[in-house]
Amino acid sequence: MSSIELAAWSFPILLGLIFIRVPIGLAMALCGVVGAYFIYGTPAPLLNQLKHVGYTTFANYNLSVVPLFLLMGQFAALGGLSRSLFKAAEAWVGHWRGGVAMAAVGACAGFGAICGSSLATAATMGQVALPELRRAGYSGALSTACLAAGGTLGILIPPSVVLVIYAILTEQNIAKLFLAAFIPGILAAVGYIIVISVYVRLKPDSAGHMEPAPMAERWRALASTWPVIVIFLAVVGGIYSGVFTPTEGAAVGAFGTGLVAWLSGGLNLKTLRESIYGTAVATGMIFMIVLGAGLYNTFLALSQLPQELAQWVIGMGLSPWVVLAIILVLYLLLGCVMDSLSMILLTIPIFFPMIMGLDFGLPPDEKAIWFGILVLIVVEVGLITPPVGMNLFVINSLARDVPIAHTYRGVTPFVLSDLVRTAILAAFPAITLFALRITS
Amino acid sequence: MTVWVFRLAKWSALVGGLVLVALTLMSVASITGRALIGLGLGPVPGDFELVEIGTGVAVFLFLPWTYLRGGHATVDLLYDRMPAAARKAVSMACDLLMLALWVVLTWKLWDGMLEKREYLETSFILQMPVWWGYAASLVGALIGCLAYLTKTLINLGLAQYPQGWPVQHAGGH
Amino acid sequence: QQVTLRVHHFLPAQGSIPKTAIEPWAKKVEADSGGRIKVQVFPAMQLGGTPAQLFDQAKDGVVDVSWTVLGYTPGRFPRMEVFEIPFIAPSHDRSAEVMSKAAWDFANKFAAEEFKDVKLLAVHTHGPGLLHTKQPVTGLESLRGMKIRGGTRIVNNMLVKLGATPVGMPVPQVTEALSKGVLDGTTIPWEVGPSLRVHEIVKNHTTFGGDRALYTMAFAFSMNKAKYESLPPDLKKVIDANSGAALSAAFGKAMDEADKIGRDIALKAGNKITQLDVAETQRWLRTASSVEDDWVKEVKGKGIDGAALLREARAMIKQHDTK
Numbered sequence A: 001m002s003s004i005e006l007a008a009w010s011f012p013i014l015l016g017l018i019f020i021r022v023p024i025g026l027a028m029a030l031c032g033v034v035g036a037y038f039i040y041g042t043p044a045p046l047l048n049q050l051k052h053v054g055y056t057t058f059a060n061y062n063l064s065v066v067p068l069f070l071l072m073g074q075f076a077a078l079g080g081l082s083r084s085l086f087k088a089a090e091a092w093v094g095h096w097r098g099g100v101a102m103a104a105v106g107a108c109a110g111f112g113a114i115c116g117s118s119l120a121t122a123a124t125m126g127q128v129a130l131p132e133l134r135r136a137g138y139s140g141a142l143s144t145a146c147l148a149a150g151g152t153l154g155i156l157i158p159p160s161v162v163l164v165i166y167a168i169l170t171e172q173n174i175a176k177l178f179l180a181a182f183i184p185g186i187l188a189a190v191g192y193i194i195v196i197s198v199y200v201r202l203k204p205d206s207a208g209h210m211e212p213a214p215m216a217e218r219w220r221a222l223a224s225t226w227p228v229i230v231i232f233l234a235v236v237g238g239i240y241s242g243v244f245t246p247t248e249g250a251a252v253g254a255f256g257t258g259l260v261a262w263l264s265g266g267l268n269l270k271t272l273r274e275s276i277y278g279t280a281v282a283t284g285m286i287f288m289i290v291l292g293a294g295l296y297n298t299f300l301a302l303s304q305l306p307q308e309l310a311q312w313v314i315g316m317g318l319s320p321w322v323v324l325a326i327i328l329v330l331y332l333l334l335g336c337v338m339d340s341l342s343m344i345l346l347t348i349p350i351f352f353p354m355i356m357g358l359d360f361g362l363p364p365d366e367k368a369i370w371f372g373i374l375v376l377i378v379v380e381v382g383l384i385t386p387p388v389g390m391n392l393f394v395i396n397s398l399a400r401d402v403p404i405a406h407t408y409r410g411v412t413p414f415v416l417s418d419l420v421r422t423a424i425l426a427a428f429p430a431i432t433l434f435a436l437r438i439t440s
Numbered sequence B: 001m002t003v004w005v006f007r008l009a010k011w012s013a014l015v016g017g018l019v020l021v022a023l024t025l026m027s028v029a030s031i032t033g034r035a036l037i038g039l040g041l042g043p044v045p046g047d048f049e050l051v052e053i054g055t056g057v058a059v060f061l062f063l064p065w066t067y068l069r070g071g072h073a074t075v076d077l078l079y080d081r082m083p084a085a086a087r088k089a090v091s092m093a094c095d096l097l098m099l100a101l102w103v104v105l106t107w108k109l110w111d112g113m114l115e116k117r118e119y120l121e122t123s124f125i126l127q128m129p130v131w132w133g134y135a136a137s138l139v140g141a142l143i144g145c146l147a148y149l150t151k152t153l154i155n156l157g158l159a160q161y162p163q164g165w166p167v168q169h170a171g172g173h
Numbered sequence C: 001q002q003v004t005l006r007v008h009h010f011l012p013a014q015g016s017i018p019k020t021a022i023e024p025w026a027k028k029v030e031a032d033s034g035g036r037i038k039v040q041v042f043p044a045m046q047l048g049g050t051p052a053q054l055f056d057q058a059k060d061g062v063v064d065v066s067w068t069v070l071g072y073t074p075g076r077f078p079r080m081e082v083f084e085i086p087f088i089a090p091s092h093d094r095s096a097e098v099m100s101k102a103a104w105d106f107a108n109k110f111a112a113e114e115f116k117d118v119k120l121l122a123v124h125t126h127g128p129g130l131l132h133t134k135q136p137v138t139g140l141e142s143l144r145g146m147k148i149r150g151g152t153r154i155v156n157n158m159l160v161k162l163g164a165t166p167v168g169m170p171v172p173q174v175t176e177a178l179s180k181g182v183l184d185g186t187t188i189p190w191e192v193g194p195s196l197r198v199h200e201i202v203k204n205h206t207t208f209g210g211d212r213a214l215y216t217m218a219f220a221f222s223m224n225k226a227k228y229e230s231l232p233p234d235l236k237k238v239i240d241a242n243s244g245a246a247l248s249a250a251f252g253k254a255m256d257e258a259d260k261i262g263r264d265i266a267l268k269a270g271n272k273i274t275q276l277d278v279a280e281t282q283r284w285l286r287t288a289s290s291v292e293d294d295w296v297k298e299v300k301g302k303g304i305d306g307a308a309l310l311r312e313a314r315a316m317i318k319q320h321d322t323k
């Protein structure tokens, strides 16, 4: 078997392993190690590679941003920042039709601005907002769906772990990617709010009614969100203006949210331990995938498959837009069964060179950033597409009385709004690149 | 017996978390020092290297607990529809493979450490021996071997889950 | 039979050395072997790992050939550090070629021990290193408190003596670090500037008067020993014919050529190039001179006679410079 055939076979084998519930990082590591063994023909080079691969993968300055952003999300929840965001949004729009659900989406967007992870955003806001939604008489389907969709804002709105990984893989500027993600992230939140307002008009019994809050209370609630605003400006502003690196930004964010949590009494020895365990498990999960993906990617590169594949696609003479559409659809399909980070790690080394070799009438920098944002959106859609959508599972596990089928049904219109947004952003790169162009 | 391995893994995660908190404080101190360069202060020397080494050591310390806690990303698509025997087989194979991978990785990490020591390689700024980072990582790697071994023994029916340690397999991931 | 050589390095494929030295080498080896050797070049760390691992990757057979900066593994090549001592390199436009010839001779005569685990194909240096900064550097005082990247231990030691705050990192990270404000400037030769787009981020470049260059760094192009030994005699001859003093000089020459291109691009971008006069350069030389003394003391601890090595290296540089 040629090494290219070997690599081609490794795809179905890898997917097969993943589908029978082999942990994704382990499956990738195994495929990578076994594949590289066949290409080398002897175990020695492989064993020598393993001497340094573990330590140098984990002791990596660029990746150190990941655990720090995760820690920041844990502290933000402890400090009640999630609650104050939701309360403020509810005070202003809770009395509208579907208002509490809209407030939940708004609070997710706000929390997304200080948290880099979708799962953390979904889990945190789910804990805060789900009881309120149910108390206000919202249906199980709408309550869980709006929070699962809102959770994706954790990554769509910068800072974002997925964008960090994309930037590392493609050697792009993290600050520029964050800046470009901002408008699409806001559009996502607006899209979800439109979905809710249509949803409650079509199904009036899925939402309850709430009395408007007095004006004074609204302002008080809004004023109490100031720590979130300060931290967001410090972290994202500091990273973008070049005062510090993303890793340092994450450290500043973890420090700031930790300070707020401590001052508010939410951070003590016991909760610190719990946030460390949460950070440890999420970090361990991500780095195991990074390790496996590294080994698998080395094997793919050795086999020369990505290079040949890219050549082949370019040689087919398809229109660049058709290639882009095929890639995005592929992501949507993969997203039904895979999680976002492993998808990025698995596919970017193959697709990114392909896209960079095609002409979309954009300079290389802009093309790389625009494609990154599109990939970000389609992999995030994967978090809420049945059957495997991590956000759906997280929220559903919080709402024990709601069958998963209700959540699946409720989330469908949100997925549709995501697809419409993806098509618009793909067709008009200027929307994504707008913020970048006016600031440079 | 197994309860000690679970405790060890949990402590290990805790120590890793404290390393992370220390890195946070050190980074903030470094940024502050850098901002106040005019007042004669400066960044923490070798701050980048410290973050790198610290993250590496912390991740090795996190991994055992991630595994025992069922925290690794998985896809349950077919699993739920597989017969019980097949599920058991997959779960056992995963434990064994993870153990095998980690034993090899730990053994090689040891070799790598010896090599870095022999070659006297150091970091750029602090000129700290590189092998120290490898050695510190070995602690987490060894605890990992213990954790995966324990999990394998439990799966083979040769050991018991410790009482009062509800290890849930997180749904969907 | 057919042999595949996998070559791994840390720069993008369009970088000057990958394009004007490694690629031609690969083509020549393929042609000279009558197509029996196939060379696959993997740029930008495609096969995994970090730039600091490249030497070991060739040593361990993870790849067959690698190209890297020796100083990325501080402490590993103490003898070769002699080529990084401040103001040891000439500053003219054939600097890298002269230094590379000397480095090849030196590596074989005095530092063979450091390369005993690989089949050394070439050793070379880059051209005169200089400062690229956001704020202009017009004298020693301007450097005070500036965060400057240095590529090796010795260069970072030099930056400390000159009053800067050194930040050590491999060159591929420089662009992002400069654009993020982690750095106020960097030391690199002109050569690598365009592929890192340094001239777009910083607008000031500082060169030095007189006949000496601020610093340089040494590189090795190494092959896995077992892989070389496994070749049939005629293919070994192909490798032999495409390695050694001539290849080292060719890499150096490619560096010199690329320096001119890099300098032109910076000029075309409207950047400001400050040349310090001879008197000011002498101040820098004196301030940095303790780097040399420290180095001699330090390698003494490893049982190396640094003073003698410095003497020999200077003589070799002079010999190749006057030829």
Ligand code: NA
Residues within 6 Å of the ligand: A111, A112, A113, A114, A115, A116, A117, A153, A154, A155, A156, A157, A158, A159, A160
């Ligand atoms: Na975010």
Ligand code: NA
Residues within 6 Å of the ligand: A335, A336, A337, A338, A381, A382, A383, A384, A385, A386, A387, A388, A389, A390
């Ligand atoms: Na999905």
